Amino acid sequence: MAALIKVGMADYKVGRSPSTLISYGLGSCIGISLYDPQTKIGGLLHIMLPDSTQARASDNPAKFADTGIPLMLNDVLALGASKSRLVAKIAGGAQMFAFANATDIMRVGNRNADAVKQILRRNGIRVIAEDTGGNYGRTVQIDLNTGVYKVKTIDRGEKDI
Amino acid sequence: MNDEFDLSPIQLDALREIGNVGAGNSATALSQIINKRIDMNVPKVDLVPIEAVPDLVGGADTIVVGVFLRVYGRAPGNILFLLPQKSAFYLVDTLMGREHGTTKKLDFMDESALMEIGNILSGAYLNAFFNFTHISMLPSIPALAMDMAGAILNIILVQLGQMGDRALVIETEFLAEDDGINGHFFLVPDPGSLGTLIKAVGVE
Numbered sequence: 043m044a045a046l047i048k049v050g051m052a053d054y055k056v057g058r059s060p061s062t063l064i065s066y067g068l069g070s071c072i073g074i075s076l077y078d079p080q081t082k083i084g085g086l087l088h089i090m091l092p093d094s095t096q097a098r099a100s101d102n103p104a105k106f107a108d109t110g111i112p113l114m115l116n117d118v119l120a121l122g123a124s125k126s127r128l129v130a131k132i133a134g135g136a137q138m139f140a141f142a143n144a145t146d147i148m149r150v151g152n153r154n155a156d157a158v159k160q161i162l163r164r165n166g167i168r169v170i171a172e173d174t175g176g177n178y179g180r181t182v183q184i185d186l187n188t189g190v191y192k193v194k195t196i197d198r199g200e201k202d203i
Numbered sequence: 204m205n206d207e208f209d210l211s212p213i214q215l216d217a218l219r220e221i222g223n224v225g226a227g228n229s230a231t232a233l234s235q236i237i238n239k240r241i242d243m244n245v246p247k248v249d250l251v252p253i254e255a256v257p258d259l260v261g262g263a264d265t266i267v268v269g270v271f272l273r274v275y276g277r278a279p280g281n282i283l284f285l286l287p288q289k290s291a292f293y294l295v296d297t298l299m300g301r302e303h304g305t306t307k308k309l310d311f312m313d314e315s316a317l318m319e320i321g322n323i324l325s326g327a328y329l330n331a332f333f334n335f336t337h338i339s340m341l342p343s344i345p346a347l348a349m350d351m352a353g354a355i356l357n358i359i360l361v362q363l364g365q366m367g368d369r370a371l372v373i374e375t376e377f378l379a380e381d382d383g384i385n386g387h388f389f390l391v392p393d394p395g396s397l398g399t400l401i402k403a404v405g406v407e
Contacts, residue, residue: 050254051253051257051263052253052254052364066257066262067351067353068354068357069350069351069356069357069358070358071353090360091365097366098367100367101368105364138350138357138358139269139347140346141346150361180351196351
């Protein structure tokens with residue numbers, strides 16, 4: 043039986059085929075998947091904020107892109123994935139409410155997406171697919187058997203990226 | 204951790220009581236608009252881990268309608284009024300004088316009506332805060348979204364996430380007499396506002 047493993051907000055999980063990792067209801071948050079197609083090992087991280095250095099000390103590094111990505115990367119490598127084969131797919135980063143005078147915090151989705159891509163690049167990980175922005179929520183799941191990253195929405199259907 | 208959240212039982216009680224009066228005002232307002240009795244529970248004033256907040260409304264992937272208002276003043280914060288999709292449709296049918304079950308999708312007028320409800324409830328709620336604290340809190344123009352609860356809650360959680368790992372939520376659940384409508388009303392003070400409110404109430 044292929045296990046469906048739930049990843050909460052500000053959390054991450056790693057695993058191998060035939061598991062599927064899923065995270066529900068991302069708004070401005072971003073779901074970052076890492077996948078090694080040869081060993082079929084991967085992970086899914088659900089971050090809320092771009093940068094831990096602009097926040098007060100937290101007990102939870104998985105909340106931020108800059109601390110969460112290295113954490114998941116280490117765990118995926120420890121399971122036996124190869125860094126040179128790892129590819130990333132990302133989804134989320136929406137702005138859920140339209141406000142004429144949106145403050146920075148309401149536009150955090152964009153900043154999240156930019157930070158995630160930059161940090162992945164800095165760690166030498168290729169981003170091969172992306173579905174970010176917009177004003178709608180997403181549920182994401184990575185099938186560790188195929189590497190397919192499924193993005194579900196409420197009234198914009200679902201797609202595999 | 205976050206000193207601001209180290210509240211004494213008396214302080215929590217004070218917040219609960221203000222929330223209670225505020226929610227009472229809001230429930231009365233809603234009841235008058237739709238001409239039905241509205242029950243509410245005693246507000247929960249809870250410190251919860253941020254990642255657990257979506258579970259308060261039935262899980263991150265539950266479809267809800269959220270009306271969001273920013274609160275301005277000396278104790279800024281955010282208000283989010285969440286209705287499960289079914290309740291929102293029921294409320295819209297009631298407001299528009301349509302038969303229940305008519306609404307399957309929100310049009311512009313429906314959204315506007317729900318935002319106005321959010322506006323009225325927030326005004327009634329914040330009035331109670333003013334009576335106790337003499338700090339005026341002004342709500343912004345409302346904004347509306349219908350989507351997954353987790354995604355909608357992001358807007359209030361992200362800001363709190365920057366300051367700590369826990370959220371103080373003052374939450375009330377509304378229930379209409381015929382069970383057609385239930386809703387959750389969240390007031391989430393910004394980091395820093397809580398101290399201002401507590402001080403103004405005068406409970407050390």
